[in-house]
Amino acid sequence: MSRFELDLAFARGDLDLTWQLSSDCAWLGLFGASGRGKTTALELLLGWLRPDRGSALLGGVPVGAGPVGYAPQDLLLLPHWTVAQNLDAAREAAPEPLPPALEAALLAALELEPLLARQASALSGGEGRRVALARAVLAAAGTGLLVLDEPLASLDRGRRQLVLGFLLDLADWRRTSGGGPAVVVSHSAIDLMVLCDEVQVLETEVAPGGARTSRFLAPGAPAEVLAEEGGYDNLLVGTVERVFGDAASFVLPGGAEITIPGRDLEAGDRVVLGLRGDDVLVATEDPGAVSARNVLEGRVATATQRGAYVALGIDLGGEAGGDARRLVIETHVTEGALRDLDLELGRSVLLLFKTRSIAILARR
């Protein structure tokens, strides 16, 4: 199987990078702020840069020796060729062709038809980005390794949704047809959350002189990464049930239904919601009529001191024995509130939050 075995060390200028990974994750996300060495890491992975020590193996062979579709940030379209020629080269390089339906979806999502006859050097930056993405997808079709460096950056909103939708279809196809793995770099945790099975965070220490020491942390579930890095203490992934006017109903993993902002949503959309702990209120008895649309029952499961406030984990229950479906929502209260409300562990509480406190981070 296509398992990553990476052990890389690389130092140049003021960057010192180490990367260790042993994983058979199909879609791996690399997350970190810009300018911290993510692109360098990708090119070490591909063998475009020679590591000072170590190796990058995929399925036991050096990554660069196998078929690869790479969409770099600087595009690297062959400028003297037309767009069609650039894409044809990728088709020839691919281990197997992309199924016609997916290729049609690719050309449509990226609006490539009008560009095919153009010379690559005559494209604008945004157009070139779309072509480079298509070339990578075509070149990696089948068992090739797909490597995307910020694939959704600098796309406008509408096209972003189209391309994200296409990439999700592509991911489905690659997973079900025994396709090769993908590595996606992004500084947007949300994109990685939607696309990837595992995310590795690039942690960087910047010394006063500007020297950067970067290393990849152990891979983790995208939700945890997003929660930590995106400022959203709670992430809710699920499906829109119904849409009514400006609002929609959404069923939480534990079964409770909540109301979320419904603009632009349709029933059946998969969405990722973000909710900050500061925006969730706690009550110990039913307050009666409140303006907040969402009132959920739960029990205090954890309490963690975080400087000026205490983070409470409220367990909303769920199916017995099904830990994966248990939902814990984090809320922040002051120490005073903790005392006054007597919020000890196991205490039954109500959680209240406004529809408008919920951010729709990603939808499909």
Place this chain on the structure above:
Amino acid sequence: MDELLTPLLTSLSVALAATALVAVPGVALGWLLARRRFPGHALVDGLVQLPLVIPAVAVGYCLLWLLGETGLALAPGALFTRKAAVLAAAVMALPLVARMARLAFEGVDPRLERMARSLGLSPSATLLRVTLPLARRGLAGALVLGFARALGEFGATVVVAGLVPGETETLALAIFEDIQLGDERAALRLVLAAALLSFAAVALAGRLASGSQHDRGARP
């Protein structure tokens, strides 16, 4: 009129032949210096540049020694013929062609070649389909400058090829002879012709070099 036309034609034909002679080795040397790191890289680089900095007469002396009976006698019969004039012009043009070709290759982003390789192109296909087409304007400019250099060659040519009218007497040599003979008017005519020709070649090289900016590709 033949006093102008004969050396002009001799010059053109010697310079063209010299350019043709150095085109492949000059471009190959330029590629090697731009794209390969090998033991002796600095030595080859230095040797290639040598004719640019040492007096042309010294180069002529070296060629004389290589070809003639007094030295290695590689081709004594070629001395004081058109062949020797071409060889002298070629040796003097080679460093310029190699140097400009090196710049032309260095102007091609090596990451584009990486990408071509990752798309399955062989090293030779990458060279033929990516590197050479992207460097073509710079390479054409290198050849034009090499031609201009060959056209103006004097020091090495006079040593190995002499002043044989219609055979080895180029514009530069003819000017020298007219000055020696005190024929200022004839010298002036030849100087103007040489200036015009060289100016056209350099202008053409400049045009080609500035045109090579267009092929850099889409950037984000």
